[in-house]
Amino acid sequence: xxxxxxxxxxxxxxxxxxxxxxxxxxxxxxxxxxxxxxxxxxxxxxxxxxxxxxxxxxxxxxxxxxxxxxxxxxxxxxxxxxxxxxxxxxxxxxxxxxxxxxxxxxxxxxxxxxxxxxxxxxxxxxxxxxxxxxxxxxxxxxxxxxxxxxxxxxxxxxxxxxxxxxxxxxxxxxxxxxxxxxxxxxxxxxxxxxxxxxxxxxxxxxxxxxxxxxxxxxxxxxxxxxxxxxxxxxxxxxxxxxxxxxxxxxxxxxxxxxxxxxxxxxxxxxxxxxxxxxxxxxxxxxxxxxxxxxxxxxxxxxxxxxxxxxxxxxxxxxxxxxxxxxxxxxxxxxxxxxxxxxxxxxxxxxxxxxxxxxxxxxxxxxxxxxxxxxxxxxxxxxxxxxxxxxxxxxxxxxxxxxxxxxxxxxxxxxxxxxxxxxxxxxxxxxxxxxxxxxxxxxxxxxxxxxxxxxxxxxxxxxx
Numbered sequence: 001x002x003x004x005x006x007x008x009x010x011x012x013x014x015x016x017x018x019x020x021x022x023x024x025x026x027x028x029x030x031x032x033x034x035x036x037x038x039x040x041x042x043x044x045x046x047x048x049x050x051x052x053x054x055x056x057x058x059x060x061x062x063x064x065x066x067x068x069x070x071x072x073x074x075x076x077x078x079x080x081x082x083x084x085x086x087x088x089x090x091x092x093x094x095x096x097x098x099x100x101x102x103x104x105x106x107x108x109x110x111x112x113x114x115x116x117x118x119x120x121x122x123x124x125x126x127x128x129x130x131x132x133x134x135x136x137x138x139x140x141x142x143x144x145x146x147x148x149x150x151x152x153x154x155x156x157x158x159x160x161x162x163x164x165x166x167x168x169x170x171x172x173x174x175x176x177x178x179x180x181x182x183x184x185x186x187x188x189x190x191x192x193x194x195x196x197x198x199x200x201x202x203x204x205x206x207x208x209x210x211x212x213x214x215x216x217x218x219x220x221x222x223x224x225x226x227x228x229x230x231x232x233x234x235x236x237x238x239x240x241x242x243x244x245x246x247x248x249x250x251x252x253x254x255x256x257x258x259x260x261x262x263x264x265x266x267x268x269x270x271x272x273x274x275x276x277x278x279x280x281x282x283x284x285x286x287x288x289x290x291x292x293x294x295x296x297x298x299x300x301x302x303x304x305x306x307x308x309x310x311x312x313x314x315x316x317x318x319x320x321x322x323x324x325x326x327x328x329x330x331x332x333x334x335x336x337x338x339x340x341x342x343x344x345x346x347x348x349x350x351x352x353x354x355x356x357x358x359x360x361x362x363x364x365x366x367x368x369x370x371x372x373x374x375x376x377x378x379x380x381x382x383x384x385x386x387x388x389x390x391x392x393x394x395x396x397x398x399x400x401x402x403x404x405x406x407x408x409x410x411x412x413x414x415x416x417x418x419x420x421x422x423x424x425x426x427x428x429x430x431x432x433x434x435x436x437x438x439x440x441x442x443x444x445x446x447x448x449x450x451x452x453x454x455x456x457x458x459x460x461x462x463x
Contacts, residue, residue, distance in 0.1 A: 022049040022057055025293065025390035032386065034292065034393070038062055038322035045306030050317070052390045053098045057086065058315040059308065060293065062322035064329055064342065066305055070297055070316060071347035077297035077316065078112050079349060080104060084298060085313040100198050101391055102296055102315070106239050107246040109349065116348065118233050123243055124352045126227040130174070135356060136363050142169045143367035145457055151371065151405035155378060158368070158398040159260050164190075166364050167255040171248050172454045176223030177212060183452025184208035185248075193253050209241040251353065257290030257394035258361045264398060266365070268381035277365050281358060285343040292321040292393040295345055318342070321393060375402040 023041060024030065030037050041048040046063030061067045070077050081104045086092050092099070104110045108120045146165055150156040168189060172182035185208050191201035212225055214237070220226035224247070228240055235243065262280040265271045265288075271280055284290070295318040303310045310316055320342045329340060344351040351357070369375065378399040385396040 022051040023060075024051045025060070026051075026053055026388055028388065030390075031388040034321060035325060038319065038325065042322065042326075045308055047305050047308045047310065047316075049308070050390075052102075052315075052317070053093075053096050055091070055093045056096050056098055056102075056315075058296070058317045059310050060322070061316060061318050062326070063306075064323040064326040064340075067318050067320075067323040067342060068346055070318060071295065071342075071345060071349070074112055074348055076300055076303065078300055079110055079116070079297060080112055081110055081296065081298065081315075083300075083313040084315060085311075095199065097198060098390065100192055100202055101249075101294070105242040105245060107242040109246050109250070119235070119239065119243065120348075120352065122228055122231040122233040122235055123247065126224050126231060127353055127356065129227055130224075130356060132356075132359060135359060138170055138173050139166070139360055139363040140367055142166055142173070142457070143364050144371070145169075147368060147371045151402075154404035155399070155401045158263055158400055159256070159395050160397060162368065163256045163259040163263070163364070163398070166259070167252040167360065169454060169457055170360065171251060174223060175212065175225045175244060175248075176216065176221045177454060178215070179452075179455035179458050181208050181212050181215070182454030182458075185212075186452055186454055189248060189252060192249075205245065206241060209244050210237065212244070213237050213240045247353075250351065251357065253392055253394075254290040255357060255360055257392055258284060258357070259364050260395050260398055261288045261290065261393070262361065262365060263368070264377075264381060264384070264395065266369075267375065267377045267400065270381065277362055277369075280365075281361055286324050286341045288393055289320045289324060289341070289343040290393060291343070291391060293317050293319045294391050295320075295349065317390075318345075320345075371405065372400075372402040375400050 023037060025037070041050070041060060042062045046066040047059050047061050050058055050060040052058050061070055081087070081102055084092075084102075087103070106119075108116060108123055111119055143162075143166060146162050146169075150161050156162065168186045172185060175185075177185060184204060188201045188205035188208065192198055192205065213229065216223075216225045216229050217237075220229060225240075225244065228235060228243055258281065261284040262277065265280045265283060266275060266277070271283060297316045297318070298314065299310050299312050299316060301312050303312075324341045324343065344354045378401045384398065387394050387396050
């Protein structure tokens with residue numbers, strides 16, 4: 001189903017931030033109606049100056065054709081953010097919430113040339129070892145576990161109780177995380193995505209992944225971390241850690257938004273009666289891409305596009321959302337042609353995990369709809385809030401209601417049922433009290449150590 005196209009204004013409307021220079025891609029104005037902002041930017045040419053967060057200036061590419069030119073021209077546009085002149089000169093606030101998504105790490109996202117090829121080969125060949133059937137089983141097991149936490153309640157927030165937690169737990173599984181490292185990983189990634197004390201969260205993320213790399217060097221397993229450790233590319237510990245950061249960052253946040261945005265489309269009925277899950281996913285990738293603006297490049301020399309000068313070593317951000325709604329794509333949009341949208345990127349840095357990502361989302365949604373066949377939205381779709389920020393396009397929450405389902409019997413061989421942390425109580429992935437049914441510590445006794453989502457999951461399945 002195609003979203004209606006707004007006529008592009010010929011000049012910024014009164015009060016528009018374009019009158020004052022760079023257009024902010026943060027705050028309620030942008031999060032509530034980004035397409036209106038893209039229309040204004042597009043009216044000024046294929047690229048336009050924007051502010052990603054206070055004090056962080058960039059150029060946003062809104063044209064599909066120019067986006068492809070940037071994405072497919074590594075000889076002129078580099079990904080290495082160490083080139084970023086404003087950052088090197090101290091003109092970027094070091095506590096800016098966008099920095100964790102932009103500063104340099106020695107991984108596939110921020111390298112160029114032969115170094116990029118070496119790192120990408122290690123990642124792609126490790127991902128190729130994932131078996132679809134195995135991945136599907138992992139998703140089904142995690143989905144069932146999460147659904148068990150809220151199904152007896154008759155209500156849930158499918159964003160924070162399900163779509164957010166499922167990919168976090170899945171990557172703990174794929175990385176081969178033990179309980180303690182997995183809990184730390186879940187907490188730190190959640191904090192980074194939510195912009196909560198990002199400097200501390202980034203330090204904790206680095207520390208727990210370095211612990212995981214050291215563990216897998218000593219005790220390799222059948223998991224992505226071990227495959228990267230063993231790869232002939234011979235990645236150093238720091239490189240290994242940062243490939244894991246890249247994989248989780250590129251997998252968790254987009255997956256959460258892909259699942260959430262597709263569920264909204266299906267439950268709201270905006271996609272039409274009887275819409276297939278596959279069609280809902282395609283519609284989201286076209287009209288509400290999970291990562292709306294990213295793929296930061298840095299011109300290696302001054303470049304002028306559409307009368308707008310892009311200085312060397314200044315950030316140029318691709319708007320996948322604006323490029324997908326570019327009026328020149330009318331024919332492709334009418335058929336939602338899978339080959340034309342840019343939700344997966346393009347060029348040497350295109351997403352290497354497109355097929356697994358779609359399988360995860362498809363399976364997660366199927367599991368939920370099969371378990372809760374009468375699930376409906378608990379609030380009008382138009383009243384739901386969208387998360388602020390320049391990069392993602394994701395809901396704040398997705399409240400639903402359904403007929404309460406009985407608690408499933410204990411999992412065979414574990415001695416434990418689906419008891420675990422009540423999802424609504426720990427929607428942000430922070431530590432929580434021990435699984436449901438655990439006795440509270442008596443007065444004067446040392447309280448039981450708080451458990452995280454991953455350790456509680458392992459308690460149930462004894463993995």
